[in-house]
Amino acid sequence: MIKTYFYKHADGTMHHDVDLNQISTLLADERNLLWVDLFDWQPRDLQWLGRIFSFHALAIEDCIYDSPRSKVDRYDGYDFFELHALRYNEDRDPEIDSEELNVFLGKNYVVTVHKNPIESIGRIADVSRKTPHYMTKGPDYLLYAIVDGITDTYFPIIERISARIDELEVEIYEHPALAITEEFLSLKRTIVLMRRVIDPQRRIFSTVGTGTRYTFEVHKDNVPYYMDLTDHLERISDSIEIFRDLVSSALETYSSYGTAKTNEAIRMLTIITTLTATLTLITGIFGMNVPLPFQRSWWSTVLVVAIMVGLCIWMIRVFRKRNWI
Known part of the structure; x- marks a missing residue:
């Protein structure tokens, strides 16, 4: 399914479900911004969109086949991002999984490609139906808003994992059992997946605003937003490293405690x-x-x-x- 959101700079109005066959007319004014959201798609939908925007075949292939790591590739006239949102449910096995989000960032357009609904994109789309709030500062700001929304969903997961570690550190002394070991191993798998998702995304955006060559073009007015985004990702990455150490230490303590009880x-x-x-x-x-x-x-x-x-x-x-x- 394809949804389109078009901001016309001349009169500051928003238009929806525009005809993509008129792409050259829509993007004639560089101050206009077109957002195309493709979700629940079939390969033919993606290939049709690729022909409209002249996307490289390798980028289309990356969209079709999921990748566990985030990255950014620069092509002629646009940048291609592979990012990931996370879904967490501790009552499920596995308790965490990732949803790949592919983004094509052009001079005055953004194309998002994802199989399943993503909360931050749905929220921005709802706002964009009524107001050009996210569309007036350029495509790089729209990308920031999408990624920042995804990053915000990481914080509740971080808080819940922190609480679970605290609970398990108490339980290993009060109720030692095999189930606690399984819980620790499940937490460890969750932390590894989060680290695999978040660390590459942190590296993608960490060069913005540092004075070095950007991995992609960002308007100077939008650099502070990316600096704030990088700060959030750094905090999350640091928390994950701390959790990894805590879980490893707790597992060692639990193992030592079990060995001591056996020796006794x-x-x-x-x-x-x-x-x-x-x-x-x-x-x-x-x-x-x-x-x-x-x-x-x-x-x-x-x-x-x-x-x-x-x-x-x-x-x-x-x-x-x-x-x-």
Whole structure:
């Protein structure tokens, strides 16, 4: 499905569902801005759009086949972006997945391509039906608004992951179980996917406003917006690195805690075995079916029991003295 939003600079008006076959007329004035949103598409829709805008075949191929990493490629007359939005649901397995968003950024047009609805694009599209708010500052500002909206959806995920780590750090001492290990591993997979998505996007926009050559052209009035976007991505990236360290440390702590509990159990079993083995040796000797001294005297039974009790008390005192129990 194709939706179009056209800002005509001459009279400051918005137009929708324009005829893309008139592309040369629509883009004749460089101050105009055309946004084409292609979603729930079929390959033939993408190829038709590629012919309208003369997109390179490699860029069309990148749209058709999903890529796990974000990137930006410069072609003649436009830049091509592969970006990713995230969907998070901790009750699902896998609990997080990514939605690829492809963007063609031209001199006075933006083309977005995605299979499924993306929240930030839907919000901007709703505003653009009523007002040219996002369309008056150039295509680079529209790109910023889209990416900033996607970035804003990362923060609730970050907050929830932080809360889950805090909860699990308490549970590993209160309710140690195999399920906690599985929860930690699930969190680790989530953090790895977020890192794979966010770090390349951070690198794409990190050169804007630094005085170095931009990875894509940005109007000087829009540079502060990209600096703010980069700051958000840096904060998220730093949080992910911290979460990765916390999860790894928690897993090591949980493993050490489990090992300590196992060692404690083995130590107690060893002590019990030592006590019972000694008593079994004594009773085994006096229980042999051969003549033994004083075996017909009841004092023999009292003496054997006293020796067994004395040995138990002595061994327990030795164990305590050595802090074994």
